[in-house]
Amino acid sequence: MKWTDLDENWCPxxxxxxxxxxxxTMLILRDCFQGLSRFDQFVQSTGATRHVVAGRLKRLVEADILDKRPQATGLKRCEYVLTDKGKELEPALRVLFDWGKKHLPIRRPTKT
Amino acid sequence: MKWTDLDENWCPxxxxxxxxxxxxTMLILRDCFQGLSRFDQFVQSTGATRHVVAGRLKRLVEADILDKRPQATGLKRCEYVLTDKGKELEPALRVLFDWGKKHLPIRRPTKT
DNA sequence: TGAGCAAAGTTCCAAATCGAAACTATAGGT
DNA sequence: ACCTATAGTTTCGATTTGGAACTTTGCTCA
Incomplete structure (x- = not known):
């Protein structure tokens, strides 16, 4: 089964x-919640390839989670901003944040 | 960047x-919260292939999110149960549930 | 006894997706 | 006219997936 088939699944x-x-996708959303909005910012911040970021952004826009706004002046430059629907995903990210902070503490190199 | 590299990321x-x-992985956890605990149950319920389920279960056990308990009598039969750490992921699933229910209503075939 | 069955994987191969890096297209600046 | 910035797209080899068959071990029941 491919994962796009899940969109009609009985389970929410x-x-x-x-x-x-x-x-x-989740990391892009995290970035959006932190105020990032441009393609290259997502690429840098998430560490995903341009290829993948392009695909994910496209799907998020299609799903009406992000809104793509071309900058008035130019054609290329644009902003991706969360829709209201998208903003409602914030609690999910908060849970992931808290869980990671509690259960996956970062291992700093112990100073020798 | 490969996604296992995220495990030392600064961001929780x-x-x-x-x-x-x-x-x-998330669907397997959903199943666990609903009381499922066996390999074939996960395969059936999620729709993922045995191949993928095997890999995901292995990682969840390594991450101490699931505990693998061989059944006393047999060697093959076993149970996967959530650890306390794993149980703390429930709020995340609840958010995803609520969001999906609200924003991705299932499209029933309209009766003609 | 021994044939069949269940459970939990593993193996195989072809197809889809990914990572990395280079390439493209358009606007603006100098 | 040339250079830079932005937002992709393309290419290609490597990795992961999907799907199905196969393996292994113990259990059941005739």
């Missing part, structure tokens, strides 16, 4: 995951 | 996603 969790159930 | 969200940031 599966349907949600058919849109955002992927680490790069 | 990224670290969390390095373990559970994948749709099949």
């Amino acid at each position: 969790i599966a349907r949600t995951l058919s849109v955002v159930g992927d680490r790069w | 969200i990224a670290r969390t996603l390095s373990v559970v940031g994948d749709r099949w």
Whole structure:
């Protein structure tokens, strides 16, 4: 089964995951919540390739989670901003944040 | 960048996603919260292939999110149960559930 | 006894996706 | 006219996936 097939799944969790159930997508959303909005920012911040970022952004826009706004003046330059629907995903990211902070503490190199 | 590299990321969200940031993993956890505990149940319920389920379960056990308990009598039969650490991911699934229910209503075939 | 069955993987191969890096297209600046 | 910035697209080899068959071990029941 391919994961896009999950979009008609009986389970709301599966349907949600058919849109955002992927680490790069989630990281892009994290960036959006932190105020980033441009293509190259996402590429830099997430560490995903341009290829993948392009695909994820396209899907997020199609799903009406992000809104793509061309800058008035130029054609290329644009902004990706969260829609209201997208903003409602924030609690999910907060849970992931808290869980990671508690259960996956970063291992700093112990000073020798 | 490969996604296992996220496990030492400065961001707790990224670290969390390095373990559970994948749709099949999340669906397996959903099943666990609903009381499923056996390999074939996960395969059936999620729709992922045995191949993928095997890999995901292995990682969840390594991450101490699931505990693998061989059944006393047999060697093959076993149970996967959530650890306390794993149980703390429930709020994340609840958010995904609520969001999907609200924003991705299932499209029933309209009766003609 | 021994044939069949269940459970939990593993293996195989072809197809899809990814990572890395180079390339393209358009606007603006100098 | 040339250079830079931005937002992609393309290419190609490597990795991961999907799908199905196969393996292994113990259990059941005739």
